[in-house]
Amino acid sequence: MNKSLILVVEDDRSVQNLMTTTLKAHDYRYLTAMNGETAILEASSHNPDIILLDLGLPDLDGIEVIHRIRSWSNVPIIIISARSEDADKVEALDAGADDYLTKPFSVEELLARLRATERRLTMMKGDQTTSSIFVNGNLKIDFSAGCAYLEEEELHLTPIEYKLLCLLAQNAGKVLTHTFITQKIWGHSWDNDVASLRVFMATLRKKLEKNSDSVQYIQTHVGIGYRMIKV
Numbered sequence: 001m002n003k004s005l006i007l008v009v010e011d012d013r014s015v016q017n018l019m020t021t022t023l024k025a026h027d028y029r030y031l032t033a034m035n036g037e038t039a040i041l042e043a044s045s046h047n048p049d050i051i052l053l054d055l056g057l058p059d060l061d062g063i064e065v066i067h068r069i070r071s072w073s074n075v076p077i078i079i080i081s082a083r084s085e086d087a088d089k090v091e092a093l094d095a096g097a098d099d100y101l102t103k104p105f106s107v108e109e110l111l112a113r114l115r116a117t118e119r120r121l122t123m124m125k126g127d128q129t130t131s132s133i134f135v136n137g138n139l140k141i142d143f144s145a146g147c148a149y150l151e152e153e154e155l156h157l158t159p160i161e162y163k164l165l166c167l168l169a170q171n172a173g174k175v176l177t178h179t180f181i182t183q184k185i186w187g188h189s190w191d192n193d194v195a196s197l198r199v200f201m202a203t204l205r206k207k208l209e210k211n212s213d214s215v216q217y218i219q220t221h222v223g224i225g226y227r228m229i230k231v
């Protein structure tokens with residue numbers, strides 16, 4: 001099987017070496033870039049399947065790199081960042097990143113994220129057989145088309161946000177625990193996943209609940225999980 005081509009954007013040589021060694025050991029093909037301008041150039045000339053992007057680069061801000069790549073490509077971008085603040089992650093996800101890893105991360109974590117992204121890519125390419133439509137208030141999900149609408153307007157969701165919304169919708173009315181959700185989304189449930197879940201839930205909510213007086217579709221259960229409310 002032809003393994004994915006990964007573009008590794010990282011200016012810290014030791015971190016870059018760790019990633020490329022891991023990729024090589026698992027038969028991935030890869031390209032590297034030490035700064036944002038090179039990353040954009042490599043992405044446009046080689047069409048990688050997945051981009052691993054460090055946010056703190058010497059020339060451009062990682063967020064700027066995401067914006068520029070997103071202007072012409074939907075390639076999955078996984079942020080690799082030392083910044084632990086949720087605000088940076090939300091900003092990167094809002095800019096169009098698909099997922100993220102926080103430094104320091106384990107090799108297993110990196111590989112798991114890559115596999116999850118590859119599964120999503122395969123799913124998106126493959127044909128979907130279910131053709132049901134979910135409706136809850138002004139929210140509509142067309143599972144066969146892979147689209148969600150709010151007040152007849154299509155919602156622009158990242159793959160993970162869409163997966164979360166479908167998961168919540170298919171279990172509407174039920175409280176889903178952090179562990180359940182992270183297992184379904186990433187295939188495992190580490191502490192980092194629960195932190196990630198909070199970030200993805202925040203960005204999803206921002207899109208569903210545009211105004212402060214909008215209908216609340218997702219209920220938070222502190223320390224437990226989330227529930228989609230039937231409105």
Ligand code: CA
Pocket residue numbers: 010011012054055056057
């Ligand atoms: Ca850096």
